[in-house]
Amino acid sequence: MIAKHIKKVSPSGIREFFDLVLGMPEVISLGVGEPDFITPWRIREKAITALEEGLTSYTSNSGLLSLRQGISEFLNSKYSLNYKPENEILITTGVSEGLDLALRAIVEPKDVVLVISPHYVAYPALAQIAGAKVQYLITDEKSDFKIDLKQLKNALSVKPKAIILNNPSNPTGVHYSGSELAKIWRLIALSGALVISDEVYDELTYDFKHVPFTALDKKAKRKTILLNGFSKGYAMTGFRVGYVCADKEIISAMTKIHSFSMMCVPIVSQVAAIEALRAQREVADMRSQYKRRRDFVVKELNRLGFYTPKPQGAFYCFPSLKKFHVNCLDFAKKLLFQEKVAVVPGKAFGDEFDTHIRISYANTLDNLKEAIIRIERFIKALK
Amino acid sequence: MDDILEILESNARISFEDLKKLTGKSIKEIEKAVKSYEKKGIIVKYKAIINKTKLKNEQNVVALIEVRIAPQKDVGFDLIAERIYRFPEVKNCYLLSGTYDLLLEVSGKDIQTVAGFVSEKLAPLSSVKATATHFMLKKYKEDGIILTKKDKNQRLPITY
Ligand SMILES: Cc1ncc(COP(=O)(O)O)c(C=O)c1O
Numbered sequence: 001m002i003a004k005h006i007k008k009v010s011p012s013g014i015r016e017f018f019d020l021v022l023g024m025p026e027v028i029s030l031g032v033g034e035p036d037f038i039t040p041w042r043i044r045e046k047a048i049t050a051l052e053e054g055l056t057s058y059t060s061n062s063g064l065l066s067l068r069q070g071i072s073e074f075l076n077s078k079y080s081l082n083y084k085p086e087n088e089i090l091i092t093t094g095v096s097e098g099l100d101l102a103l104r105a106i107v108e109p110k111d112v113v114l115v116i117s118p119h120y121v122a123y124p125a126l127a128q129i130a131g132a133k134v135q136y137l138i139t140d141e142k143s144d145f146k147i148d149l150k151q152l153k154n155a156l157s158v159k160p161k162a163i164i165l166n167n168p169s170n171p172t173g174v175h176y177s178g179s180e181l182a183k184i185w186r187l188i189a190l191s192g193a194l195v196i197s198d199e200v201y202d203e204l205t206y207d208f209k210h211v212p213f214t215a216l217d218k219k220a221k222r223k224t225i226l227l228n229g230f231s232k233g234y235a236m237t238g239f240r241v242g243y244v245c246a247d248k249e250i251i252s253a254m255t256k257i258h259s260f261s262m263m264c265v266p267i268v269s270q271v272a273a274i275e276a277l278r279a280q281r282e283v284a285d286m287r288s289q290y291k292r293r294r295d296f297v298v299k300e301l302n303r304l305g306f307y308t309p310k311p312q313g314a315f316y317c318f319p320s321l322k323k324f325h326v327n328c329l330d331f332a333k334k335l336l337f338q339e340k341v342a343v344v345p346g347k348a349f350g351d352e353f354d355t356h357i358r359i360s361y362a363n364t365l366d367n368l369k370e371a372i373i374r375i376e377r378f379i380k381a382l383k
Numbered sequence: 384m385d386d387i388l389e390i391l392e393s394n395a396r397i398s399f400e401d402l403k404k405l406t407g408k409s410i411k412e413i414e415k416a417v418k419s420y421e422k423k424g425i426i427v428k429y430k431a432i433i434n435k436t437k438l439k440n441e442q443n444v445v446a447l448i449e450v451r452i453a454p455q456k457d458v459g460f461d462l463i464a465e466r467i468y469r470f471p472e473v474k475n476c477y478l479l480s481g482t483y484d485l486l487l488e489v490s491g492k493d494i495q496t497v498a499g500f501v502s503e504k505l506a507p508l509s510s511v512k513a514t515a516t517h518f519m520l521k522k523y524k525e526d527g528i529i530l531t532k533k534d535k536n537q538r539l540p541i542t543y
Contacts, residue, residue, distance in 0.1 A: 032540065296405050344541065
């Protein structure tokens with residue numbers, strides 16, 4: 001009954017573990033992929049007002065022009081990027097939809113899509129659903145999970161149609177500087193591949209200024225589909241608003257699919273997103289809290305013997321379990337049962353990461369402190 | 384504001400050990416900084432915020448009192464304010480711009496006690512021209528903390 005290429009998309013091997021966590025009360029969870037903050041009040045209030053005013057209709061397929069204008073101006077003032085609101089920006093139902101549309105718009109059967117591992121779970125799945133063959137470029141802790149240029153050159157020799165980059169990254173928290181990106185781009189530019197750059201965590205960077213991939217040079221801008229949204233930096237996951245910036249030909253193809261499958265993003269969410277662009281003080285406040293949590297968690301994990309490269313963005317770190325001689329699923333299950341602390345097994349982000357876990361520090365400092373105490377007790381009992 | 388102050392402002396009971404983990408500073412440095420903040424009066428006091436409406440047997444009435452002051456020759460606001468804020472019933476005292484001069488927060492075990500303070504201690508002062516007493520009916524938010532209603536957070540405990 002089910003199409004073969006859909007059947008082939010492997011259901012996540014750790015689904016079962018997720019069910020265990022969901023069924024257990026009073027867990028301290030370091031497994032959450034969204035902010036612990038509630039959406040800032042001024043944004044929520046705008047959404048309430050929108051409903052009071054009777055804003056309940058469809059919008060144009062591309063999204064409210066005022067939101068696209070807002071995004072265009074915001075990207076211009078923040079990154080000196082120039083995207084025309086009329087035909088180079090599309091409002092999507094989160095970055096999730098933007099990613100799906102981007103892949104469906106450019107992939108033909110048998111095209112190769114290059115995914116950097118460890119990867120956000122949706123990348124290979126959506127690429128396969130779009131009909132692509134997925135090839136992985138595996139990074140490891142020796143390079144603190146950054147792309148090795150030699151390896152990249154090799155991987156590009158198969159002429160992939162596109163490469164998906166995630167900066168800052170889920171699950172590693174890796175954040176590339178402008179000069180690192182320039183080196184990566186030099187190789188990609190030679191190969192002719194398109195870039196899908198998922199920068200949904202760009203507001204959450206802690207050590208240096210973020211450089212969007214499309215700010216590298218004119219050609220990078222033409223060849224890159226920039227994905228971003230309001231879920232993470234603005235704590236608006238439930239609103240489901242993202243946006244795509246790209247060349248007008250690509251935006252037009254993506255809008256075509258979007259106009260049939262989604263019509264438009266809910267209008268209340270779009271209105272809230274316009275307000276979000278003005279909530280920079282609130283965003284900065286959340287950022288400084290994440291930074292403090294990062295400094296605490298990463299230092300503590302390293303002290304306990306988990307090799308954990310210092311993440312420079314997002315709200316994750318990706319500690320190694322090598323010192324403890326256990327695989328990620330056993331570790332996660334035992335930690336859950338014995339100490340009621342949930343983490344995500346590394347395998348969720350690529351088969352190679354059986355000796356890693358992902359820890360999210362989108363949690364209160366009190367919870368993080370208690371979690372560290374429990375993890376310390378747990379590993380002492382392990383030995 | 385310094386890291387240490389920011390953390391202490393939201394949790395005065397945090398240990399120096401935890402402060403060390405959070406700020407990356409040594410315990411010595413933290414001790415020194417906290418001592419100096421205390422000495423300079425930057426950290427004034429460590430206290431708990433108590434939601435008294437939840438204490439069944441505790442009777443407590445709070446009033447905000449606007450005070451208009453009669454300007455007097457050679458006597459500044461500070462001196463007059465001092466006469467007033469010295470009363471132990473006065474919990475908070477502010478000098479304001481606008482239609483009145485001082486705003487006091489006064490508490491007592493019942494309305495009579497607070498009314499007695501106004502009629503017997505405050506109003507008779509020669510520098511006090513007029514007062515307006517507002518009894519507090521309900522506290523919604525105090526020191527940045529919402530007392531009556533919590534935000535619900537429906538996050539799933541595990542997501543990608
Ligand atoms: C790297 C990455 N991309 C995209 C998404 C999806 O975000 P959105 O809520 O905008 O669909 C997530 C959410 O976890 C993510 O981590």
